[in-house]
Amino acid sequence: METRVLPYSSQAIAEAARVILAGDPVAVPTETVYGLAADATKAQAVARIYEAKGRPSFNPLIVHVPDLTSAERIGEFDERAHELAKHHWPGPLTLVVPLREGSGIASIVTAGLSTIGIRVPAHPAMQDLLRAVGRPLAAPSANASGSISPTRAEHVLKSLSGRIPLVIDGGATERGLESTIVAATDGSLRLLRLGPLEIEAQHASGERIEAPGQLESHYAPSKPLRLNANEAAADEYLIGFGEIAGDSSLSPSRDLVEAAVRLFDLLHEAEASPKRRIAIAPIPDVELGAAINDRLRRAAA
Ligand code: TXA
Numbered sequence: 001m002e003t004r005v006l007p008y009s010s011q012a013i014a015e016a017a018r019v020i021l022a023g024d025p026v027a028v029p030t031e032t033v034y035g036l037a038a039d040a041t042k043a044q045a046v047a048r049i050y051e052a053k054g055r056p057s058f059n060p061l062i063v064h065v066p067d068l069t070s071a072e073r074i075g076e077f078d079e080r081a082h083e084l085a086k087h088h089w090p091g092p093l094t095l096v097v098p099l100r101e102g103s104g105i106a107s108i109v110t111a112g113l114s115t116i117g118i119r120v121p122a123h124p125a126m127q128d129l130l131r132a133v134g135r136p137l138a139a140p141s142a143n144a145s146g147s148i149s150p151t152r153a154e155h156v157l158k159s160l161s162g163r164i165p166l167v168i169d170g171g172a173t174e175r176g177l178e179s180t181i182v183a184a185t186d187g188s189l190r191l192l193r194l195g196p197l198e199i200e201a202q203h204a205s206g207e208r209i210e211a212p213g214q215l216e217s218h219y220a221p222s223k224p225l226r227l228n229a230n231e232a233a234a235d236e237y238l239i240g241f242g243e244i245a246g247d248s249s250l251s252p253s254r255d256l257v258e259a260a261v262r263l264f265d266l267l268h269e270a271e272a273s274p275k276r277r278i279a280i281a282p283i284p285d286v287e288l289g290a291a292i293n294d295r296l297r298r299a300a301a
């Protein structure tokens with residue numbers, strides 16, 4: 001795949017919107033770092049982000065929206081979250097709030113969680129793109145897994161050239177540091193990631209700072225999960241793959257993108273079934289399969 005680089009302009013944004021609506025991710029500057037953006041309502045498009053980054057696991061992604069009104073369509077803001085949002089948006093603050101019922105956000109975005117990380121970015125390129133696409137955009141930092149976050153289009157190319165179709169070049173980002181993440185899910189405010197903003201509440205009560213991608217940010221089914229299962233025991237709901245049909249299948253045709261797209265939906269389905277346990281067929285440990293297996297191992301642990 002050839003990676004095109006277009007300097008930020010209204011034509012470039014129109015082209016980026018077209019690519020995103022066709023289901024491919026686009027690298028775009030925000031005021032913090034460059035993000036790799038895809039339509040957050042389309043699981044297939046979000047799976048492409050993981051493919052491009054070679055990300056070894058599914059972590060919940062931040063969803064970007066143009067304003068607080070759009071944010072309130074996908075998340076539930078209590079008074080304190082609302083206050084923070086009003087004060088800091090648009091800007092380098094991500095709020096983790098309960099996911100709103102019927103939000104339309106694909107489950108791969110939240111990695112199956114019932115909460116969602118939302119941000120209203122300040123950079124005009126990302127703002128223009130959000131308005132041009134008219135959908136919430138999931139966007140992790142636009143770098144291959146294991147490399148550092150990109151603050152220039154050249155950094156994006158260094159790790160993702162040939163893996164994504166388009167980069168919008170808006171020059172160096174202003175902040176150069178990923179957004180501050182605050183969770184407002186249970187009436188209190190908790191700092192999940194340090195970032196460019198000093199949030200008053202963060203130092204208030206000596207609360208432990210949780211490393212991103214840990215603890216509550218990982219959905220685990222409430223039932224025991226058995227991996228590499230070739231058949232189901234009597235009390236098991238079997239999630240199939242390929243020739244193993246199971247009660248439902250991640251992908252009868254062994255398509256790893258389809259499997260990634262269906263993973264969290266099927267885990268939730270298995271959890272809701274009357275069976276007391278969950279079993280899951282072997283998934284090849286390559287490409288997106290490696291990310292799926294990593295996620296499953298952690299869910300099973
Ligand atoms: O500045 C930024 O935030 C950049 C730009 C592109 O907006 N984005 C970014 O995304 O840093 P990413 O995917 O690299 O980081 C997302 C972080 C992860 O550490 C994840 O654990 C946390 O956000 N996160 C997202 N949703 C969450 C949730 N529901 N609960 C807890 N943590 C969440």
Ligand code: MG
Binds near residue numbers: 149
């Ligand atoms: Mg990152």
